[in-house]
Amino acid sequence: MLAIARQRILGQSFQKIRPAVSVLRSYSSAAKQITVREALNSALDEEMSADPKVFLMGEEVGEYQGAYKITKGLLEKYGPERVLDTPITEAGFTGIGVGAAYYGLKPVVEFMTFNFSMQAIDHIINSAAKSNYMSAGQISVPIVFRGPNGAAAGVGAQHSQCYASWYASCPGLKVLSPYNSEDARGLLKAAIRDPDPVVFLENELLYGESFPVSDEVLDSSFCIPIGKAKIEREGKDVTITAFSKMVGYALKAAEILEKDGIYAEVINLRSIRPLDRSTINASVRKTNRLVTVEEGFPQHGVGAEICASVVEESFAYLDAPVERIAGADVPMPYAANLERMAVPQIEDIVRAARRACYRSVPLAAAA
Amino acid sequence: MPTLLSAWFNSHQPNLHPPSFYSLSLFRSSHPPPSPNPTLAMALSRFASSSRSGSLLKPLSSAISLRRPISTDTTPITLETSVPFTAHQCEAPSRTVQTSANELLTFFRDMALMRRMEIAADSLYKAKLIRGFCHLYDGQEAVAVGMEAALTKKDCIITAYRDHCTFMARGGTLLEVFAELMGRQAGCSRGKGGSMHFYKKDSNFYGGHGIVGAQVPLGCGLAFAQKYSKDEAVTFALYGDGAANQGQLFEALNISALWDLPAILVCENNHYGMGTAEWRAAKSPAYYKRGDYSPGLKVDGMDVLAVKQACTFAKEHALKNGPIILEMDTYRYHGHSMSDPGSTYRTRDEITGVRQERDPIERIRKLILSHDLATEKELKDIEKEVRKEVDDAIAQAKENPVPESSELFTNVYAKGLGVESFGADRKEVRATLP
Numbered sequence: 001m002l003a004i005a006r007q008r009i010l011g012q013s014f015q016k017i018r019p020a021v022s023v024l025r026s027y028s029s030a031a032k033q034i035t036v037r038e039a040l041n042s043a044l045d046e047e048m049s050a051d052p053k054v055f056l057m058g059e060e061v062g063e064y065q066g067a068y069k070i071t072k073g074l075l076e077k078y079g080p081e082r083v084l085d086t087p088i089t090e091a092g093f094t095g096i097g098v099g100a101a102y103y104g105l106k107p108v109v110e111f112m113t114f115n116f117s118m119q120a121i122d123h124i125i126n127s128a129a130k131s132n133y134m135s136a137g138q139i140s141v142p143i144v145f146r147g148p149n150g151a152a153a154g155v156g157a158q159h160s161q162c163y164a165s166w167y168a169s170c171p172g173l174k175v176l177s178p179y180n181s182e183d184a185r186g187l188l189k190a191a192i193r194d195p196d197p198v199v200f201l202e203n204e205l206l207y208g209e210s211f212p213v214s215d216e217v218l219d220s221s222f223c224i225p226i227g228k229a230k231i232e233r234e235g236k237d238v239t240i241t242a243f244s245k246m247v248g249y250a251l252k253a254a255e256i257l258e259k260d261g262i263y264a265e266v267i268n269l270r271s272i273r274p275l276d277r278s279t280i281n282a283s284v285r286k287t288n289r290l291v292t293v294e295e296g297f298p299q300h301g302v303g304a305e306i307c308a309s310v311v312e313e314s315f316a317y318l319d320a321p322v323e324r325i326a327g328a329d330v331p332m333p334y335a336a337n338l339e340r341m342a343v344p345q346i347e348d349i350v351r352a353a354r355r356a357c358y359r360s361v362p363l364a365a366a367a
Numbered sequence: 368m369p370t371l372l373s374a375w376f377n378s379h380q381p382n383l384h385p386p387s388f389y390s391l392s393l394f395r396s397s398h399p400p401p402s403p404n405p406t407l408a409m410a411l412s413r414f415a416s417s418s419r420s421g422s423l424l425k426p427l428s429s430a431i432s433l434r435r436p437i438s439t440d441t442t443p444i445t446l447e448t449s450v451p452f453t454a455h456q457c458e459a460p461s462r463t464v465q466t467s468a469n470e471l472l473t474f475f476r477d478m479a480l481m482r483r484m485e486i487a488a489d490s491l492y493k494a495k496l497i498r499g500f501c502h503l504y505d506g507q508e509a510v511a512v513g514m515e516a517a518l519t520k521k522d523c524i525i526t527a528y529r530d531h532c533t534f535m536a537r538g539g540t541l542l543e544v545f546a547e548l549m550g551r552q553a554g555c556s557r558g559k560g561g562s563m564h565f566y567k568k569d570s571n572f573y574g575g576h577g578i579v580g581a582q583v584p585l586g587c588g589l590a591f592a593q594k595y596s597k598d599e600a601v602t603f604a605l606y607g608d609g610a611a612n613q614g615q616l617f618e619a620l621n622i623s624a625l626w627d628l629p630a631i632l633v634c635e636n637n638h639y640g641m642g643t644a645e646w647r648a649a650k651s652p653a654y655y656k657r658g659d660y661s662p663g664l665k666v667d668g669m670d671v672l673a674v675k676q677a678c679t680f681a682k683e684h685a686l687k688n689g690p691i692i693l694e695m696d697t698y699r700y701h702g703h704s705m706s707d708p709g710s711t712y713r714t715r716d717e718i719t720g721v722r723q724e725r726d727p728i729e730r731i732r733k734l735i736l737s738h739d740l741a742t743e744k745e746l747k748d749i750e751k752e753v754r755k756e757v758d759d760a761i762a763q764a765k766e767n768p769v770p771e772s773s774e775l776f777t778n779v780y781a782k783g784l785g786v787e788s789f790g791a792d793r794k795e796v797r798a799t800l801p
Contacts, residue, residue, distance in 0.1 A: 092618025099588020
């Protein structure tokens with residue numbers, strides 16, 4: 001059953017054409033373009049080359065070249081002792097990965113999607129996240145759990161959940177979510193070098209997208225600090241926070257809002273845990289309005305935490321209630337029209353920003 | 368060459384060893400079988416340590432009799448295990464084992480210490496000095512002691528929550544145990560772990576795990592890392608008959624067999640998973656056979672020599688052929704934990720029956736006495752010493768302070784990145800993680 005679903009995912013992973021490439025090329029001068037996939041692959045390659053303790057483990061990471069081709073070529077380069085194909089047994093192989101990390105190796109465990117990480121979540125939380133604390137520092141766990149997270153396209157309810165808020169609520173874990181190629185490279189390298197367990201949430205639909213990268217980004221020592229958000233676009237009227245795919249949507253929303261004279265500041269969180277509260281609050285103190293955007297379920301989500309943080313730290317600076325855009329509060333439907341309603345769209349972000357700026361009145365008033 | 372008398376005299380220097388470091392490691396002979404010619408220094412230190420606690424006031428004659436070189440006698444003695452091993456998919460090792468007076472006395476003392484420690488923990492729990500969960504190992508001492516005798520500190524051990532004695536066998540101290548149980552700074556996890564979370568990384572002891580069965584894949588991961596690092600060492604992953612039905616165990620065993628990992632899965636079958644007897648939980652309680660394609664051995668877990676023999680065999684096997692299962696037929700006198708009287712699902716007759724027929728310490732006592740390796744009085748003296756060690760350690764642990772409040776926020780991460788963490792009221796209590 002899982003195999004059929006995974007086949008469906010695979011079928012779509014190659015259909016992502018890159019219309020952005022030709023557009024972006026006209027903007028970037030000498031900057032190279034790489035896809036997120038290439039960024040992740042090169043990060044893994046470089047970290048495996050630099051540190052013999054780093055090894056990869058997961059379903060189809062080796063001979064199949066990776067379910068989404070993220071680990072392409074690595075088996076050939078590093079051999080079957082360092083790139084290990086596992087059976088479809090998440091609980092077992094995740095536990096084995098964590099045990100290897102206890103001993104001092106640096107595993108990178110791939111979940112074909114994070115939906116399957118639920119089968120291994122005890123090892124992520126109880127075996128990995130808490131061990132350094134319970135052992136008073138004797139047992140650190142330098143492991144990375146990576147894979148696609150959140151909604152793909154048409155894969156239905158069991159294959160579409162976003163796990164950012166679940167993992168980010170747990171002390172002892174670090175949770176990262178890259179948006180573009182620079183994020184993908186820098187954050188994955190930082191994650192692999194970090195001595196703590198890191199949950200690395202990628203996005204299947206972003207794998208094929210190209211982004212410009214500078215020479216600095218392409219250097220093998222390039223790393224992005226964990227715990228720091230990036231201001232992707234500066235603005236003065238409203239702060240929009242987002243991570244992963246929603247950063248792209250937020251940027252497009254900002255372009256639309258600009259035409260109305262609303263200058264949105266877009267923050268790419270990059271790090272869900274630790275959350276960069278100071279960057280977010282500094283931005284809200286400047287703009288006085290906040291829209292949080294995420295793909296995942298709204299209740300107890302990332303936006304809820306950001307809202308609470310801003311209310312606690314910057315209440316006096318808020319000129320409007322915090323607006324929250326999230327996935328619909330339903331399991332993900334299959335039909336394309338329903339699916340579209342279940343995931344945030346650019347117009348949702350635009351509308352919320354307008355509300356925050358008192359430019360529109362909400363359609364559905366609270367009962 | 369110093370005479371016995373001067374050795375006795377030397378041993379009465381003050382502060383020969385600080386009293387807080389009573390530990391099994393002082394009495395550990397080399398592994399696996401004791402070397403035939405221990406150095407004189409080792410011999411002297413053993414004289415000294417065995418006389419440290421009780422004999423200051425003893426008359427000279429009995430002090431000299433304690434100094435009979437019984438504890439250093441490493442002349443091989445050949446014995447048979449209580450029962451032969453039962454094998455699955457492999458050839459059982461011989462039931463003939465080699466030991467020595469030195470080893471048997473070491474086993475006796477180590478198990479007596481563990482027994483005393485667990486009984487003392489029972490009292491401390493009832494006095495409410497130990498909180499939460501407390502799972503006692505008395506009855507099962509032979510598994511911890513026999514296993515340690517077959518291993519080196521390069522081999523890894525991981526177990527579940529019934530871990531106090533396994534921790535001691537790996538070189539932990541009584542103070543570390545009692546302080547951790549009482550939540551004090553001197554505890555092995557500085558008071559932050561508790562009964563189920565004892566660790567000793569420098570002895571390759573990885574806990575101490577609270578989630579039933581999770582330690583088995585973790586143990587296979589340790590074995591993976593040992594193979595990856597070419598360490599020529601093995602991992603013993605211990606679990607109970609209750610955990611033996613966990614799916615993740617079979618997932619990990621499958622991968623270990625596919626990848627030829629040097630993993631030994633040890634089922635400490637005490638016949639009850641909490642309150643559920645094995646025949647109610649497992650369609651097939653022949654745990655040593657449950658590995659199917661993986662070989663297995665059934666061992667009398669109350670016979671420390673059988674345990675040692677089986678573990679030596681398993682280590683050799685795993686290094687060459689991949690995973691193997693050992694089923695230790697053992698028994699716990701206490702209930703599952705201190706919240707369980709242990710008598711609602713089994714009869715008191717059963718418990719006393721095992722105590723009379725199969726107690727591991729009694730078995731060794733009989734062996735020692737029947738082979739005239741020590742007198743009854745000498746063994747009783749050892750038990751008295753051990754009791755005093757435990758009492759002293761408890762007294763010390765009681766004096767030990769609780770952790771500083773700042774410890775709430777330490778070790779959340781290995782690298783905290785200067786991130787903020789919060790107490791219950793984040794406007795009152797915040798900390799920066801180092």
